[in-house]
Amino acid sequence: MAGPPSAKRRPRRRPPAWPRRFAGRVLDHAIRAATPLVSRFRASLQLRVVSSTLIASTVLVLTFSFVVAGSVTSGLLADRRETAVDETVNAVERAAEQLGQYNSSADPALSQTMQRIVNDLAEDPVFAPYLLLATGDDDVVKSHPVGDIDLPSRELRELVREGSVASQHGTFDFDDAERMPYLIVGAPIQLGVDFELYAFYPLDSEQDAISLLRTNLALAGVALVLLLGVIAALVTRLVVTPVREAARTSQRLAAGLLHERMEVRGSDDLARLAGSFNLMAENLQSQIRRLEEMSMMQRRFTSDVSHELRTPLATIRMAADLLYDTREEFDATAKRSTELLQHEIDRFEDLLQELLEISRFDSGFASLEVDAVDVNPIVEDVVSHHSALAEECGVTVTVHRPKRRVVAEIDPRRVQRVVRNLVSNAIEHAEGRPVDVTVAASDTAVAIAVRDHGVGLKPGHADRVFDRFWRADPSRTRRTGGTGLGLAISLEDAKLHSGTLQAVGEPGRGTLFVLTLPLQAGNRVITSPIPLRLEEEASDAH
Amino acid sequence: MRARVLVVDDDPALAEMLGIILRTEGFTPTFVTDGEKALAAFKEHRPDIVLLDLMLPGMSGLDVAKAIRGESGVPIVMLTAKSDTVDVVLGLESGADDYIVKPFKPKELVARIRARLRRGDDVTPERLEIGKPGLQVQIDVPAHQVTLNGAEVKLTPLEFDLLVALARKPRQVFTRQVLLEQVWGYRHSADTRLVNVHVQRLRAKIEPDPERPQLIQTVRGVGYKAGLG
Numbered sequence: 001m002a003g004p005p006s007a008k009r010r011p012r013r014r015p016p017a018w019p020r021r022f023a024g025r026v027l028d029h030a031i032r033a034a035t036p037l038v039s040r041f042r043a044s045l046q047l048r049v050v051s052s053t054l055i056a057s058t059v060l061v062l063t064f065s066f067v068v069a070g071s072v073t074s075g076l077l078a079d080r081r082e083t084a085v086d087e088t089v090n091a092v093e094r095a096a097e098q099l100g101q102y103n104s105s106a107d108p109a110l111s112q113t114m115q116r117i118v119n120d121l122a123e124d125p126v127f128a129p130y131l132l133l134a135t136g137d138d139d140v141v142k143s144h145p146v147g148d149i150d151l152p153s154r155e156l157r158e159l160v161r162e163g164s165v166a167s168q169h170g171t172f173d174f175d176d177a178e179r180m181p182y183l184i185v186g187a188p189i190q191l192g193v194d195f196e197l198y199a200f201y202p203l204d205s206e207q208d209a210i211s212l213l214r215t216n217l218a219l220a221g222v223a224l225v226l227l228l229g230v231i232a233a234l235v236t237r238l239v240v241t242p243v244r245e246a247a248r249t250s251q252r253l254a255a256g257l258l259h260e261r262m263e264v265r266g267s268d269d270l271a272r273l274a275g276s277f278n279l280m281a282e283n284l285q286s287q288i289r290r291l292e293e294m295s296m297m298q299r300r301f302t303s304d305v306s307h308e309l310r311t312p313l314a315t316i317r318m319a320a321d322l323l324y325d326t327r328e329e330f331d332a333t334a335k336r337s338t339e340l341l342q343h344e345i346d347r348f349e350d351l352l353q354e355l356l357e358i359s360r361f362d363s364g365f366a367s368l369e370v371d372a373v374d375v376n377p378i379v380e381d382v383v384s385h386h387s388a389l390a391e392e393c394g395v396t397v398t399v400h401r402p403k404r405r406v407v408a409e410i411d412p413r414r415v416q417r418v419v420r421n422l423v424s425n426a427i428e429h430a431e432g433r434p435v436d437v438t439v440a441a442s443d444t445a446v447a448i449a450v451r452d453h454g455v456g457l458k459p460g461h462a463d464r465v466f467d468r469f470w471r472a473d474p475s476r477t478r479r480t481g482g483t484g485l486g487l488a489i490s491l492e493d494a495k496l497h498s499g500t501l502q503a504v505g506e507p508g509r510g511t512l513f514v515l516t517l518p519l520q521a522g523n524r525v526i527t528s529p530i531p532l533r534l535e536e537e538a539s540d541a542h
Numbered sequence: 543m544r545a546r547v548l549v550v551d552d553d554p555a556l557a558e559m560l561g562i563i564l565r566t567e568g569f570t571p572t573f574v575t576d577g578e579k580a581l582a583a584f585k586e587h588r589p590d591i592v593l594l595d596l597m598l599p600g601m602s603g604l605d606v607a608k609a610i611r612g613e614s615g616v617p618i619v620m621l622t623a624k625s626d627t628v629d630v631v632l633g634l635e636s637g638a639d640d641y642i643v644k645p646f647k648p649k650e651l652v653a654r655i656r657a658r659l660r661r662g663d664d665v666t667p668e669r670l671e672i673g674k675p676g677l678q679v680q681i682d683v684p685a686h687q688v689t690l691n692g693a694e695v696k697l698t699p700l701e702f703d704l705l706v707a708l709a710r711k712p713r714q715v716f717t718r719q720v721l722l723e724q725v726w727g728y729r730h731s732a733d734t735r736l737v738n739v740h741v742q743r744l745r746a747k748i749e750p751d752p753e754r755p756q757l758i759q760t761v762r763g764v765g766y767k768a769g770l771g
Contacts, residue, residue, distance in 0.1 A: 377717070
C-alpha cells in the first residue's frame with residue numbers, strides 16, 4: 001500500500017514487453033492445440049451445441065453467484081456491524097461509569113482503572129473479546145498483551161476523536177488466536193478526560209458462513225452447468241441421431257444400395273424428415289430402375305438391330321464379293337457398278353460397325369476386357385498392317401519404341417482399334433510426309449503418340465476432332481473412306497481405360513495425338529510419359 | 543474327297559448365298575434352318591465342319607453347339623451377328639472352335655473353314671510329354687490321343703492342336719498372337735479371347751485344379767507355356 005508513487009506509476013507509463021510475448025506464446029500454443037478440436041467442433045453439431053450451452057450457462061452461473069455472494073456478504077456484515085456498534089455503546093456506558101471520576105489524564109490511578117475496565121469488558125462474553133482503551137494523549141491499555149495503538153487505522157481514530165462511533169475491517173493475529181478478520185468499532189468516551197474505546201469483534205462465524213455459501217454456490221453452479229451440458233447433449237442427440245442416420249442412409253444410397261431406407265418413428269418433425277427422405281429414396285430408386293430398364297431396352301434394341309441388319313448385310317456382302325471377283329467378265333458399266341457396290345458396302349459395314357460401337361458406349365454397355373499385354377507388338381502389328389496404305393500415300397511410318405516390354409493391363413482389342421484409327425488418320429493427313437509412332441512408358445502409364453507433319457489443325461480444332469462426324473474441311477476427299485466416328489470411338493475407348501486421348505496441332509506443322517493409358521487397370525492417368533506439344537524440330541522443314 | 547459342311551442358319555437368303563460360295567470353293571454343304579433339327583441333321587450327314595448361327599428359332603445356337611460337342615469333336619465355327627464379348631465368349635465356351643462376325647467376306651469364311659479342316663497332315667510318328675511323374679500328359683500326335691497319367695482324355699481337334707503347339711516347345715512362352723497364327727491360322731488379329739477361352743477349356747480337361755494350373759501356365763503380360771518341364 002505504502003509503496004513509493006514512482007514505483008506504482010512506472011508500469012503504467014511503459015508497459016513491459018513480457019505480457020505481450022507471453023500472450024503471443026500462449027496464443028500460439030492454443031492455436032496449435034485447438035486445430036484438431038476446431039475441425040471436430042466444425043464437424044459435430046452436437047459438440048457445438050453442447051459447448052455453446054456450457055459457455056453460456058457458465059457465464060450465467062458465475063454472474064448469478066457473484067451477485068448472490070456479494071449481497072449475502074454485505075448483508076451479513078451490516079448486521080454484524082449494527083450489533084457490534086450497540087455492544088460497543090453499552091461498553092462505553094459501562095466504562096464511563098468508572099472513568100467519570102477522573103478529571104486529568106495525569107492521574108496515576110487512571111491507567112490501572114483503564115486496565116481493569118478493559119480486562120473486565122474483555123472477560124465479559126457480552127462484549128468483544130479484545131478491547132483497547134486510549135486517552136487522547138496516546139496512553140493505551142489493551143485487554144491483550146499483543147498489538148498496539150496502531151491497530152486501528154488513522155482514519156478510524158480521526159473519526160473517533162471527532163466524536164463519532166465508527167467501524168473498520170481488518171485482519172489481525174492476536175496472540176492466542178489465528179489470523180482472522182475482525183470488525184473494529186471505535187467509540188469516543190467524552191468525560192473530564194477524552195477516551196477512545198476500540199472493540200475488536202471477530203468475524204470468524206460470518207467468514208465461515210460466507211465461505212460455506214461460496215462453496216455451495218460453486219458446487220451448485222458446477223452441477224448446474226454440467227447438468228445443462230448433459231441436457232443439451234441429450235436434446236441435440238435426439239435431433240442429431242436421426243440427422244446422422246439420414247446422412248448414413250444417403251451415403252449408402254449414393255453408394256448404390258438403393259434399398260436403404262430410414263426408420264420412421266412417431267409423427268414428429270424427425271419422423272417427417274425420415275418419411276420425406278424415404279420418399280426421395282423411393283423416387284430415386286424408381287427413376288434409376290426406369291433408366292436401367294431404358295438402358296437395357298436400348299441394349300436389346302442395339303443387339304437386335306445389329307442382328308437384323310447384319311444378317312442381310314452378310315448376304316449382300318457375299319454376293320457383292322462374288323460379283324466383284326468376277327467383274328472382269330462384265331461390261332464396263334456393270335464392272336464399275338460392281339466396284340462401287342463393293343466399296344460402298346465396305347463403307348456401310350464400317351459405319352454400321354461404328355454406329356453400333358458408339359451406341360454401346362452411349363448405353364453404358366461397353367465393357368473392358370482387361371489383359372496384361374505388351375503394348376509394343378500391338379503398335380507394330382497395326383503399323384505393319386497399314387504398310388499398304390502408307391505406300392499408296394507415299395508416307396513412311398516409323399515406330400519408336402522402348403527396347404523392353406511395356407506390359408499394361410489393357411483391352412488389346414480396343415487399344416488396337418485406337419492405334420489403328422490414329423495411324424490411318426495420320427497417314428491420310430500426312431500429305432506424303434513421314435509419320436512417327438512413339439511408345440513410351442512411365443512407372444504408372446503408357447503413352448502411344450502418333451505424329452504427322454501434314455495439314456495440321458486450325459486453332460480450336462484440337463478438341464473438335466473427337467466430335468462425331470466432324471470434319472476439319474468438309475470439301476476434302478477421304479481416301480480411306482473414314483466414317484467420321486473413328487476418333488469419337490477412340491476417345492471413348494481411352495476413357496473406358498481411365499486414360500486420355502488428346503490432340504494438338506498447328507496449320508502446316510502437322511498434328512500430334514497422344515493416347516495415355518494407366519499401366520494398371522483401375523488407376524487413373526495423371527501425367528503422360530509423352531508431353532502433348534509439337535516439338536521444335538528439323539522435320540518441320542520437309 | 544469334298545468336305546461336308548453343315549450350315550445351321552435360319553435366314554434362307556444367307557443360307558443360299560453360303561451354299562453358292564461353299565460349292566464354288568469345293569465343299570458339299572447341307573442346310574438346316576432350325577436348331578431342333580440341327581442335331582438330327584448332324585447325326586445323319588456326319589459333316590466335317592459345322593457353320594452355326596447363334597440366334598436360331600427353336601433351340602439356341604449355344605445349345606446346339608453343346609449338343610454337338612457332346613457327340614463329337616467336329617470343328618464348329620459360329621456365325622454371329624453379335625461381337626460383344628459376352629456373346630463371343632459364351633459361344634466359345636459352349637464348344638465352338640472359332641467364330642466369324644456377320645457380315646464377313648466370303649474369302650475370310652473359306653479361310654477359316656480351311657484352317658479348321660487342315661489337319662492330319664503330319665503323319666510322322668511323334669510322341670510328346672509334358673509334366674512330371676504323377677502329373678504327366680502324353681500325346682500321340684498321329685493317333686490324336688492324349689493321356690493324363692495313363693488315362694485317355696477326350697480333346698477336340700482344336701484343343702489337341704493347341705496342346706500340341708504348346709507341348710512341342712515346352713518352357714517356351716507363346717504369345718496369344720503366335721498361338722492364334724499357329725493353331726487358328728490367323729495372321730492379324732488381336733482377338734485373344736479365342737486363345738483365353740480355349741486354354742481354359744483345355745485346362746478344365748487336363749489340369750487337376752484348373753484354378754491353379756500346373757501344366758499350362760499363364761505368363762503374365764506375354765502368353766502361355768507348357769508345363770513345369
